[in-house]
Amino acid sequence: MQAAWRRQVNPGKIQAEGFLVDAHSLVLGTTKSIDVFRGLLVVLSAFSNSLLTIGSSGMLEQPGSGSLLICNAAASQCFAGWMAAFGYSAYTQFLRVWPDPPKFEIVQVLKTMIFPLICAWIISFTWRFLAPEHRGALLPLQTPEGGIYSEIFRVLIFQGNHAGGPDLLLASSLNFALVFALWRPVIFFLDCFSGWTHDFVALLLAFLPLLICLMPLESCGHTNWIALFWPCGTEKREVGAIPGMPHLMDFNLGLCIAVCWDRFLCQLRPYGNGNIHLLPWETARRWFVGVTVVTFVTLAFFVPLGQVIAYVDLFHTEVNTPLGVLQRGPAGGPSTLWMLSSLWPVGAWAALAVVLVSHRGSPWIGSVLTHPLALLEHFGANVLYYIVVVNVFLAGLCARHRIYGHANKEDDTSGLGQSIVAGFGILCAGRFLHFIAKTARK
Numbered sequence: 237m238q239a240a241w242r243r244q245v246n247p248g249k250i251q252a253e254g255f256l257v258d259a260h261s262l263v264l265g266t267t268k269s270i271d272v273f274r275g276l277l278v279v280l281s282a283f284s285n286s287l288l289t290i291g292s293s294g295m296l297e298q299p300g301s302g303s304l305l306i307c308n309a310a311a312s313q314c315f316a317g318w319m320a321a322f323g324y325s326a327y328t329q330f331l332r333v334w335p336d337p338p339k340f341e342i343v344q345v346l347k348t349m350i351f352p353l354i355c356a357w358i359i360s361f362t363w364r365f366l367a368p369e370h371r372g373a374l375l376p377l378q379t380p381e382g383g384i385y386s387e388i389f390r391v392l393i394f395q396g397n398h399a400g401g402p403d404l405l406l407a408s409s410l411n412f413a414l415v416f417a418l419w420r421p422v423i424f425f426l427d428c429f430s431g432w433t434h435d436f437v438a439l440l441l442a443f444l445p446l447l448i449c450l451m452p453l454e455s456c457g458h459t460n461w462i463a464l465f466w467p468c469g470t471e472k473r474e475v476g477a478i479p480g481m482p483h484l485m486d487f488n489l490g491l492c493i494a495v496c497w498d499r500f501l502c503q504l505r506p507y508g509n510g511n512i513h514l515l516p517w518e519t520a521r522r523w524f525v526g527v528t529v530v531t532f533v534t535l536a537f538f539v540p541l542g543q544v545i546a547y548v549d550l551f552h553t554e555v556n557t558p559l560g561v562l563q564r565g566p567a568g569g570p571s572t573l574w575m576l577s578s579l580w581p582v583g584a585w586a587a588l589a590v591v592l593v594s595h596r597g598s599p600w601i602g603s604v605l606t607h608p609l610a611l612l613e614h615f616g617a618n619v620l621y622y623i624v625v626v627n628v629f630l631a632g633l634c635a636r637h638r639i640y641g642h643a644n645k646e647d648d649t650s651g652l653g654q655s656i657v658a659g660f661g662i663l664c665a666g667r668f669l670h671f672i673a674k675t676a677r678k
Contacts, residue, residue, distance in 0.1 A: 255520060259504055260511035265593050270321055273589035274619050275612030277317045282626045284310030286659035289630045299547040303652045308550045311564050312541060315404055315478055316486040317582045322408055323490025331419055335502055349409050355620050356405035359627040361391045366631040394464055401627045406464050407480025411487040442488035448481050449572045467568055478565045482575060534580040541577035625666035
């Protein structure tokens with residue numbers, strides 16, 4: 237009887253009053269999509285870091301090259317995308333107020349704050365002592381007369397750190413700590429409003445960190461670690477830390493997306509027994525209009541970035557446009573235009589993850605997508621681990637140049653294909669090490 241009823245109300249069937257959906261599949265698919273999205277960012281970050289580390293210095297000077305596209309895609313999506321995904325996950329695990337507040341222990345909160353910080357120390361220590369002369373190091377390694385303890389102290393305060401890991405992890409810890417500490421007062425303040433005014437004020441608070449981009453410090457002085465948190469200095473650096481505080485906006489937007497998703501699920505009406513729910517046409521129309529408006533608004537902000545993404549090295553170059561300066565950092569960046577321009581590509585990347593997960597059960601391409609999606613989901617569920625693994629392996633490759641004393645680095649650098657193979661090999665090695673650690677006998 238139950239099976240016959242289910243055959244009559246298959247998800248996706250159009251009814252006169254709305255559209256039938258499987259609520260359980262929606263929730264489960266969203267969780268998998270977040271992991272796949274983060275997994276895509278891990279792969280993109282690994283490829284771009286390989287190109288920046290072992291690739292030739294002239295690879296990013298060729299307009300339209302694959303190296304330039306990969307690195308620019310990583311520059312515009314990895315930091316912002318990770319912050320947004322972290323904000324979404326933090327809401328579902330710790331911050332949800334309605335309709336189903338999560339139950340957690342303070343130890344879980346402390347782990348979420350501290351683990352990224354420890355991983356950042358590991359990466360900073362690795363780059364500091366394995367490859368101190370690498371172009372990402374902001375300060376050269378001191379002579380033995382300076383004392384090994386002074387070098388360890390510099391590692392602990394992230395002075396002269398290598399970008400591509402510590403800045404992202406520190407931003408994760410800092411932004412989560414700030415939001416968790418201020419969450420209850422903010423909720424109490426928002427309860428003073430109702431209706432669309434409540435949503436408008438919440439959106440303003442989410443975009444409030446953009447003001448930080450307009451208030452850079454004049455100089456970092458001797459404490460370069462300040463640049464990890466606040467836009468700082470006007471001096472040019474080849475590669476340096478990306479300030480974490482402006483990207484609190486991306487973390488906040490991840491929270492907003494999670495809230496909107498909860499609202500969407502609460503507007504579904506139960507349809508008989510089981511997980512089948514009805515999405516009324518009026519509700520579907522409102523959400524479709526809202527998503528369409530957000531898509532076109534973010535696309536409009538993306539236009540300045542989209543016009544130069546295939547021609548200019550956005551990792552190291554600032555671009556003047558009629559709407560402002562596109563500047564990723566670190567010298568005074570990120571700019572406000574950069575922060576807004578990166579929203580659409582992050583959303584497009586997330587939409588790709590949703591499409592891939594939704595087609596996992598397809599009879600035509602489901603078998604093809606099963607194993608790649610499982611691997612991406614694994615990458616996304618273990619982001620901290622793979623960020624550390626990629627940086628440790630790349631630091632070891634850079635140490636090879638120093639140990640063997642290559643006089644001309646251009647004679648011993650890799651092209652696009654070799655760098656991609658190196659990045660893929662690092663991810664595969666990390667996956668194998670994770671498998672060994674998981675299956676090893678104690």
